[in-house]
Amino acid sequence: MSSGNWVALEEDSGKIFLVEMVDDMTKIKGLGVFNPTEIIGESEIGEEIVIGQKILTRVSPRLPELYKGMKRRAQTISAKDAGVLITRLGIGPGDIILEAGLGSGGLSLHLARVLGNSGTLVTIEARDEHAEVGLENLSRAEQCLPEFPNHHHISGDICEVISNIEDLVGNVDGIILDLPNHEPAINAAARLLKTGGRIACYCPVTSQVERAWETCESNNLEVEWAGELMERQWGKASKGGMRPVNGPFGHTAFLLIAYKN
Numbered sequence: 001m002s003s004g005n006w007v008a009l010e011e012d013s014g015k016i017f018l019v020e021m022v023d024d025m026t027k028i029k030g031l032g033v034f035n036p037t038e039i040i041g042e043s044e045i046g047e048e049i050v051i052g053q054k055i056l057t058r059v060s061p062r063l064p065e066l067y068k069g070m071k072r073r074a075q076t077i078s079a080k081d082a083g084v085l086i087t088r089l090g091i092g093p094g095d096i097i098l099e100a101g102l103g104s105g106g107l108s109l110h111l112a113r114v115l116g117n118s119g120t121l122v123t124i125e126a127r128d129e130h131a132e133v134g135l136e137n138l139s140r141a142e143q144c145l146p147e148f149p150n151h152h153h154i155s156g157d158i159c160e161v162i163s164n165i166e167d168l169v170g171n172v173d174g175i176i177l178d179l180p181n182h183e184p185a186i187n188a189a190a191r192l193l194k195t196g197g198r199i200a201c202y203c204p205v206t207s208q209v210e211r212a213w214e215t216c217e218s219n220n221l222e223v224e225w226a227g228e229l230m231e232r233q234w235g236k237a238s239k240g241g242m243r244p245v246n247g248p249f250g251h252t253a254f255l256l257i258a259y260k261n
């Protein structure tokens with residue numbers, strides 16, 4: 001699909017606004033009310049656009065822009081953890097991946113990018129108000145990315161929709177669980193995993209990672225790796241040289257990856 005319907009605009013601060021190119025007065029949070037077709041028109045990538053008091057640059061709506069400009073409700077998984085989840089699970093074109101919960105779809109955007117047209121993404125979300133945001137972000141991605149997986153979304157608790165998932169896609173190559181209570185979700189979903197497939201649990205606190213570890217083992221899944229990823233950004237120092245930037249050096253979550261023999 002072409003990205004013709006969506007335009008990404010970047011502020012000097014790096015903030016991204018995603019604007020749908022409709023020919024009508026439209027309210028865009030942070031930019032005000034304007035007609036996108038009249039103001040943005042046929043501008044090129046890299047061109048400056050003035051909207052009210054703001055000077056913005058038109059940029060390509062690629063994965064980083066889609067992520068930065070996404071609607072947010074539930075806490076999202078960012079590039080630091082998404083990248084390692086994708087590589088440690090070996091996710092790529094043609095795979096069938098099950099993800100719960102969808103939340104705002106931060107991880108789903110990353111998964112959609114690597115799965116491409118030949119992949120399948122099944123998202124599950126218990127809360128409709130979260131799904132609404134996540135599905136809106138995925139719909140924008142479908143219009144902007146050059147390829148997009150076959151996507152199925154199921155509303156409900158993952159523990160209660162296992163047979164629906166099985167009917168839709170059969171067994172899966174990978175499962176990623178970002179939800180508060182991993183234990184029942186692992187117990188329910190483990191049987192969907194193909195031999196040689198992997199499951200990942202995203203666990204903000206240590207009690208979750210410990211329970212996820214024990215539950216994986218009791219389902220005959222071999223824990224391959226558990227831990228956290230530390231990211232420290234560097235920048236130019238005011239008096240010359242490079243140093244870690246000021247700012248929080250925070251924790252996101254512990255990741256646990258288990259393998260099905």
Ligand SMILES: C[S@@+](CC[C@H](N)C(=O)[O-])C[C@H]1O[C@@H](n2cnc3c(N)ncnc32)[C@H](O)[C@@H]1O
Binds near residue numbers: 078100156
């Ligand atoms: C932290 S959010 C997921 C964020 C998402 N990974 C992202 O990157 O945007 C966790 C989501 O899991 C959903 N959830 C919690 N328990 C669930 C369950 N048993 N089945 C399905 N979804 C569940 C919550 O409603 C919430 O939206």
